[in-house]
Amino acid sequence: MDLRSLYQQVIVNHSKSPRNFGTLEPCSHDADGHNPLCGDRLHVYLQVNDDDRIEDVRFEGDGCAISVASASIMTETLKGKTLAEFRALFDDFQHMVTSDVTAPVDEESMGKLSVLAGVREFPSRVKCAILCWHTVKSALEHEGVARTE
Amino acid sequence: MKSIEDIRADFPALHQQVYGKPLAYLDNAATTQKPQTVIDAICHYYSHDNANVHRGVHALSERATAAYEGARRKLAALIHAASAREIVLVRGATEGINLVAQSWGHANVGAGDEVLISAMEHHSNIVPWQWLCERTGATLKVIPMNNRGELQMDAFAELLGERTKLVGIVHQSNALGTINPVAEIIAQAHAAGAKVLLDGAQALAHMPVDVQALDADFYVTSAHKMYGPTGIGLLYAKEALLEAMPPYQGGGDMIRSVSFERSEYNDLPYKFEAGTPNIAGAIGFGAAADYLQSLDVRAIAAHEQALLDYATSQAAAHDYIRLIGTAAHKASVLSFIVDGVHPHDLGTILDREGVAIRAGHHCAMPVMQFFQVPATARASFAAYNTREEIDALFSAIAQAHQLFK
Ligand SMILES: Cc1ncc(COP(=O)(O)O)c(C=O)c1O
Numbered sequence: 001m002d003l004r005s006l007y008q009q010v011i012v013n014h015s016k017s018p019r020n021f022g023t024l025e026p027c028s029h030d031a032d033g034h035n036p037l038c039g040d041r042l043h044v045y046l047q048v049n050d051d052d053r054i055e056d057v058r059f060e061g062d063g064c065a066i067s068v069a070s071a072s073i074m075t076e077t078l079k080g081k082t083l084a085e086f087r088a089l090f091d092d093f094q095h096m097v098t099s100d101v102t103a104p105v106d107e108e109s110m111g112k113l114s115v116l117a118g119v120r121e122f123p124s125r126v127k128c129a130i131l132c133w134h135t136v137k138s139a140l141e142h143e144g145v146a147r148t149e
Numbered sequence: 150m151k152s153i154e155d156i157r158a159d160f161p162a163l164h165q166q167v168y169g170k171p172l173a174y175l176d177n178a179a180t181t182q183k184p185q186t187v188i189d190a191i192c193h194y195y196s197h198d199n200a201n202v203h204r205g206v207h208a209l210s211e212r213a214t215a216a217y218e219g220a221r222r223k224l225a226a227l228i229h230a231a232s233a234r235e236i237v238l239v240r241g242a243t244e245g246i247n248l249v250a251q252s253w254g255h256a257n258v259g260a261g262d263e264v265l266i267s268a269m270e271h272h273s274n275i276v277p278w279q280w281l282c283e284r285t286g287a288t289l290k291v292i293p294m295n296n297r298g299e300l301q302m303d304a305f306a307e308l309l310g311e312r313t314k315l316v317g318i319v320h321q322s323n324a325l326g327t328i329n330p331v332a333e334i335i336a337q338a339h340a341a342g343a344k345v346l347l348d349g350a351q352a353l354a355h356m357p358v359d360v361q362a363l364d365a366d367f368y369v370t371s372a373h374k375m376y377g378p379t380g381i382g383l384l385y386a387k388e389a390l391l392e393a394m395p396p397y398q399g400g401g402d403m404i405r406s407v408s409f410e411r412s413e414y415n416d417l418p419y420k421f422e423a424g425t426p427n428i429a430g431a432i433g434f435g436a437a438a439d440y441l442q443s444l445d446v447r448a449i450a451a452h453e454q455a456l457l458d459y460a461t462s463q464a465a466a467h468d469y470i471r472l473i474g475t476a477a478h479k480a481s482v483l484s485f486i487v488d489g490v491h492p493h494d495l496g497t498i499l500d501r502e503g504v505a506i507r508a509g510h511h512c513a514m515p516v517m518q519f520f521q522v523p524a525t526a527r528a529s530f531a532a533y534n535t536r537e538e539i540d541a542l543f544s545a546i547a548q549a550h551q552l553f554k
Contacts, residue, residue, distance in 0.1 A: 003501050007494070007552055016489075016553070038493040038509055039523030062523060064493035065553070122497060 005118035006125070007065065015065035020075035024058040029142070033061070033135030035127055040067040044075075044135045052083045059132065066116075066125050071132035073112050083140065089113075090133050096120070097129050150448030157533045159184040159440075170503030173538035178323045178351060178482055178529035179507050180373045183437075187377055190436035191429045202428055203402060203419070217428050220435025221418075227438040228349075228368065229359040230385050234417040237384040237391070238431050242350035243273040245369030245384035246317070248421065249346055250277035252394045253367075253386075254315070257344075260286030263312045265343070267292040267300055267329070268519060269322045272512045274348045278317060287314070294519070298325035298474040306337060313343040320352035324513040324527070325474030326457075326482030328356070335364050344390070350374055350382075354531065355453060355480050357446050360385050372430065376531075377437030381430030384421070391417050398423040449532040453481045456530045456539060463543045469550050473525045484511075484525045487546055489553045492526040498552065499526075502545035504538075 024030075024045035033042045042061030049055050057075045062068075078086060096105060097119045105117045119129045150156075157163055160182045165172050174182060194216060200209035202217045218233070225233040239245045254277075258264065264278045268291055282289045290313075292305045300318075309316070316338040321328050335345045346367035352358055354375035360368050367390070371382040386394075396403055396414055400423035405413045414420045441449075460483045464470045469488040487495055496508030507527045510517045517524060528542055 003498055003552070006497070012553055039517070040493075041523070064491035066494065125493075125497060128493065 006122055008115055008118070010112075010115045011065060011069040014069035014072040018059075018068050018072035020058045020072065020079075022058050022060055024056055027056075027058075029139040031135050031139035033131045033138075035063070035067070035131050038064060038128065040064060040128060040131055042067065042071055042132060042135060044071070044132065044139055046136065046139055048083065048140070054078050054081050054083070054086065057136070059135075063131070064125075064128055066119060066128040067131050070116055070129045073116065074132050074136070077111065077113055078136070086136070086140070090137060093133055094130060097126050150445055150452065153452075153533065153535060156444065157535075159186070160533055161185060161188070163533060167503050167505075168501050170501075171541075173504045173534075173541045175528040175530065175534065175538060175542060176505045176507050177354075177531040177534075178374070178511075178527065180379065181354060181376050181531050182533070183378065183433075184376055184440050186440055187433045187436045191378060191433045194429050194432045201425055213428055216432050216435075217426070220431045220438075223435040223438040224383055227353070227358075227442065228370075228383075228385055229361050231361060232388065235385055235388050235391065237386070237418040237421040238426055238434075239369075239382050239384050239421075240380055240427070241371035241373070241382035242271075242348060242369045243371075243382075245367075245382055246273055246346065246348065247277045248384055248397045249367050249369075249386070250281045252397045252421075253344075253390065254278075254281040255285070256393070256395055258282075258285050258287045258314045261312060262287040262314045263290050263310070264288070264315050264317065265290050265292060265305075265308055265313050265338075266317045267319065268294045269298065269300070269325055269327060269513065269516050270317070270319055271323055271348065271350065272514070273350075274317050274319060274346075275515070278315075288312075291515075292318075294327075296520075297476050298322065298327045298479075298516075299476045300327075300329055300334075302330065302333070305334065309337060309341045309343065311342065313338070313341055315344050315346060317346045317348065319348040319350075320358075321349075321355060321480060321482075322474070322513075322516075323351045323482065323529075324511040324516045324525070325476065325484055326479035326529075327474060327476040328352075328478045328480055330478075331365075332363055339364065351482075353446075354441065354449070355446070356450055366390060372434040372437055375437055376440055378430050378433040381427045381434045383434070388417065391421070394421075396420050396423070400424045402426075444532055450480065452532060453530045453534075456534055456536065457481060457483065459536055460528065460530075460539045460542070463539065467543070467546070467550075470546065473520050473522065481530045483528045483530075485527075486522055486525055487550055490549050492524040494553075495526045495546070495549050498549040499542070499545045502541065502548070504542050504545050506542070 027045040040063030198212040344366040349370040368385040403423040492508035
């Protein structure tokens with residue numbers, strides 16, 4: 001298996017110039033995410049409107065290429081989605097990065113997120129990819145801090 | 150010294166490919182590989198001598214006890230303890246430090262006292278002292294280091310005072326490779342009336358250690374970082390200190406007689422070894438001590454120094470590599486950052502090239518904070534490593550750098 005499937009150009013690119021990077025003020029929800037094992041740390045901010053739709057989402061922090069790229073691609077994907085759609089995507093993403101390598105990836109429904117499917121061949125890196133998703137989840141649930149270990 | 154080929158032949162795990170590439174195992178500060186003699190000693194015990202120790206009247210128990218106590222004597226000889234009574238077998242360096250903090254610490258440290266550690270300690274030599282200080286009202290003070298990763302000895306002299314009860318120092322830093330001037334530290338601490346604990350987890354595989362010449366009060370180490378098994382280590386303490394210390398855990402083996410009114414404690418070192426010990430582990434630890442002696446640790450140190458010098462010069466030749474920890478006196482550890490590549494990504498990329506290193510904070514988060522990095526990549530060397538493996542390391546680093554350019 002080739003490293004290129006993990007470090008595709010898209011991922012390297014997002015990690016070097018993350019989209020939606022920075023703070024969001026005012027915001028309706030925010031939380032810290034921390035992966036103490038490798039020192040990944042991020043903070044996500046969300047603005048959710050009265051219709052339970054994510055109007056804007058931003059993040060800041062610092063971490064490995066996988067965690068930064070994953071957060072960057074996630075923010076692009078989540079903008080405009082409803083909370084119900086977020087929950088479905090959360091499950092689908094989690095499933096994609098932890099499924100067996102031979103399982104097909106539904107590129108149509110996963111969209112841009114499917115570039116992260118290569119992570120499943122690197123079990124020690126799965127937590128890097130899902131940290132941002134857990135952080136959004138805990139922001140929406142007002143937990144304040146997410147951890148993946 | 151034996152040739153490198155002969156040394157490598159002693160370690161079965163080295164002879165494998167990972168992802169189709171020959172394994173270059175450069176994560177020895179985390180744990181070393183084990184020679185066949187250590188594996189065989191453990192296997193022999195379970196295959197022939199398996200029995201509980203110190204209590205049987207039968208042949209197997211006598212053999213198991215002889216092997217267990219034989220291991221203790223080998224370890225006493227390895228570190229030049231005055232007697233095997235001063236060697237307490239524990240789970241590892243971590244348990245050794247916790248034992249001292251709980252037993253000696255609670256009996257000797259009180260409100261207003263001070264415990265002095267250094268800025269480059271492993272979490273295992275920080276947390277037990279934090280707990281002790283929280284519970285007793287003592288204060289934890291930290292000896293600072295400079296930006297090469299060397300302790301500031303003038304600051305140490307100033308911090309040391311009549312309130313200092315204990316100085317806890319890592320002999321060789323796992324995160325930076327720094328070898329601390331422990332003889333000088335002990336002499337100064339003793340002059341101030343303080344006891345000294347040395348964390349030798351990283352030291353024994355890389356340098357001769359003589360606890361009597363150093364005049365160390367406490368010395369801890371783990372077998373698995375010196376070619377022995379995991380789950381076993383030792384606490385050395387001067388006999389008079391051990392005699393005066395209250396027991397650590399209560400149970401079988403640590404008592405001479407028990408009634409429901411009172412218990413009478415066993416002799417040293419059994420007073421500190423409650424319960425059935427890790428017998429196979431201790432026997433493997435003894436075999437590892439034999440193995441180290443057979444290689445001659447001075448010859449190993451010279452070989453590893455040559456590897457470290459070579460790796461350091463390779464790093465210096467690449468402007469995208471920054472070394473973390475450049476002490477004048479250091480050994481076997483190359484901690485570094487590659488421009489534009491997070492250590493964690495670097496670890497994954499190197500792994501696919503067969504190069505095993507560690508990426509992370511190395512259980513020394515204050516060291517990372519000091520150097521203002523979230524993590525470092527760390528290559529660490531042992532007796533069996535080669536220049537070719539260091540070449541493989543730097544060629545994989547170059548690939549990673551290229552990928553993120
Ligand atoms: C300097 C140092 N001290 C203590 C320890 C703890 O050793 P163990 O986990 O074997 O108890 C380590 C292990 O990483 C170490 O490197």
